[in-house]
Amino acid sequence: MIFSGSELLFFILGFLSCLIMIGFIRLNKENRLNWKTGSIVGLGAFLLMFCIAWSVSSVLEGEPRAASMGMVVFGMPALILMTLGLRLALKKN
Amino acid sequence: MSNKDEKTNLGRRDFLKIGSAGAVLGVAGITTMPQKAAGEVLDKETKKAVIKAMDGFPVKVAPEYKPFRQRNTVFSRAVGGIDPELGAKARTFERFETDESRPGFSRIDWALHHGSWAVEHAATPGSKFGVPNTGWYSWQQNTHEQRANFLDLNYLNDERHEFASKKEASAIIKRAARHFKADLVGITPRNKMWDYEKHFVALNGQEIGWDQFPFEPKSVIVIGVEMDYETMATAPSYTVEGAIGEGYSQMAITAFQLSVFLKNLGYKAVAAGNDLGMSVPYGIAAGLGEGGRNGLLINYKYGPRFRIAKVYTDIDFVEYDKPVTFGVREFCKRCQRCADACPSKSIPKNVEPTMKPTHGGESWFNNPGVEKWYINAKTCFEYWCEGNNSCASCITSCPYNKPDFWHHKLVDKVSALMPGPVHSFMREMDIVFGYGDTFDKKAVKKFWDDKNREYNGY
Ligand code: SF4
Ligand code: SF4
Numbered sequence: 294m295i296f297s298g299s300e301l302l303f304f305i306l307g308f309l310s311c312l313i314m315i316g317f318i319r320l321n322k323e324n325r326l327n328w329k330t331g332s333i334v335g336l337g338a339f340l341l342m343f344c345i346a347w348s349v350s351s352v353l354e355g356e357p358r359a360a361s362m363g364m365v366v367f368g369m370p371a372l373i374l375m376t377l378g379l380r381l382a383l384k385k386n
Numbered sequence: 387m388s389n390k391d392e393k394t395n396l397g398r399r400d401f402l403k404i405g406s407a408g409a410v411l412g413v414a415g416i417t418t419m420p421q422k423a424a425g426e427v428l429d430k431e432t433k434k435a436v437i438k439a440m441d442g443f444p445v446k447v448a449p450e451y452k453p454f455r456q457r458n459t460v461f462s463r464a465v466g467g468i469d470p471e472l473g474a475k476a477r478t479f480e481r482f483e484t485d486e487s488r489p490g491f492s493r494i495d496w497a498l499h500h501g502s503w504a505v506e507h508a509a510t511p512g513s514k515f516g517v518p519n520t521g522w523y524s525w526q527q528n529t530h531e532q533r534a535n536f537l538d539l540n541y542l543n544d545e546r547h548e549f550a551s552k553k554e555a556s557a558i559i560k561r562a563a564r565h566f567k568a569d570l571v572g573i574t575p576r577n578k579m580w581d582y583e584k585h586f587v588a589l590n591g592q593e594i595g596w597d598q599f600p601f602e603p604k605s606v607i608v609i610g611v612e613m614d615y616e617t618m619a620t621a622p623s624y625t626v627e628g629a630i631g632e633g634y635s636q637m638a639i640t641a642f643q644l645s646v647f648l649k650n651l652g653y654k655a656v657a658a659g660n661d662l663g664m665s666v667p668y669g670i671a672a673g674l675g676e677g678g679r680n681g682l683l684i685n686y687k688y689g690p691r692f693r694i695a696k697v698y699t700d701i702d703f704v705e706y707d708k709p710v711t712f713g714v715r716e717f718c719k720r721c722q723r724c725a726d727a728c729p730s731k732s733i734p735k736n737v738e739p740t741m742k743p744t745h746g747g748e749s750w751f752n753n754p755g756v757e758k759w760y761i762n763a764k765t766c767f768e769y770w771c772e773g774n775n776s777c778a779s780c781i782t783s784c785p786y787n788k789p790d791f792w793h794h795k796l797v798d799k800v801s802a803l804m805p806g807p808v809h810s811f812m813r814e815m816d817i818v819f820g821y822g823d824t825f826d827k828k829a830v831k832k833f834w835d836d837k838n839r840e841y842n843g844y
Contacts, residue, residue, distance in 0.1 A: 299792075347793055354789040355616065355832065358820030 337374030451755030456582035490623025502631030518661035522642035546652030570610030572672025604702035608672040619829040633693035641695035665694035673707035676714035680780035689786025713802035727783035730769035
């Protein structure tokens, strides 16, 4: 095996962080973010990353229930916050 | 080109630029960054906020505390012929009884159990009952004249190696212990409070005083060997004996090799398992963890999922470790998962630790005078005899028993820094997330499952 599961996970997380940052920069350039929408989207993005990190790590350690619970506990609020934040941001103009 | 298009094109170009820079950095990072360096630094720094070194023994000990007589352990009374009723029950333990319809109790699980214990049984017979001076745990320190041949492993080299400093001595001993497969090592001064007042040979019912010991020990090297997480998840069963027996066998190997290492440096040394002294207080003193509600030593990395061996030695030119705390006792007050999981109800549920037993039953096996949770070792042992295996549900169910993954370290750290009510929440989340289940048939199936395993190196 060239990369272990954890190494691959953190590489993908790094790539995703990069995409999220680009998204933030673009929204900011288009003047669509204020402190409120920015915080909601930011928190949602953080939770989404944490959800992926948690759930993949749980699968890697052989605890499938912890993985699915991770998706429910961290993934659901992440999606709600991201959707809400993006809708608010895109509705602005 | 319209303003909008320009913006979009810029965005795409940016994306490509940043994306390729990210990829280059990522690849460069992976190849040039010292492996796990960032994670290790982060872990080390955050550990400082959570793990606190203590001056002196961190648990309250009453002035009237007396060392414990080994003949009063449940094993001694059961196997040493002191308590015939308990002895009769002990004779039913490890009876050949298998059931193919019960996961964890099949013929294969039975065989795994005995294969795992094999080294312990062959190399240190009786040591699991605390029998001292047996096999590799021999007290023999052969002088040059007594040396049987050049392979005499009890030979004590008469030329003593002098270390340059105490720090160096500790570092070398610990490095050697790690080489001999110790997962944890700590060094502490020998303390008669934690030694058995008298040794007890359960196989013939004889008591032996410390005057028979071949030298005056000055230090005790405490060794921890991890037990496998996946195997531990099968508790209680014959399968879980695989983890326990493997742990005991490794204890014998590691402690014996370290004792031979010390003897070759000219220091007297005796390896020990459950004999000579009580492993948990020695482990606390050597900085390997804190005492939990389940009566076990809870380590920062492995929780209670490890076994403890000791090496008594006359070297005292060493740097001793300090006891540590990282919030286990506070967490135990609210948690009580082990007490709920214990099939024989042998673990007390009183919130605060006490100076004497609270279980209300016989208590000759408890040694009062130390602030802790006193488990009922007799009902625990009776359950072992009835269930025909050594249970270990109190290890499996403990929230500190987790695989070595970043997210558990994060949760442990957050939990250690938070006040009591958060501990109750953490306990509930641990259950909801599916950790620490006992009597888990799926765990046995998973242990034997061939999926995703490779045995040939590729
Ligand atoms: S080994 Fe089993 S019976 Fe004994 S205290 Fe632990 S959980 Fe209870
Ligand atoms: S299960 Fe809970 S109460 Fe029991 S030792 Fe572990 S942390 Fe303490």
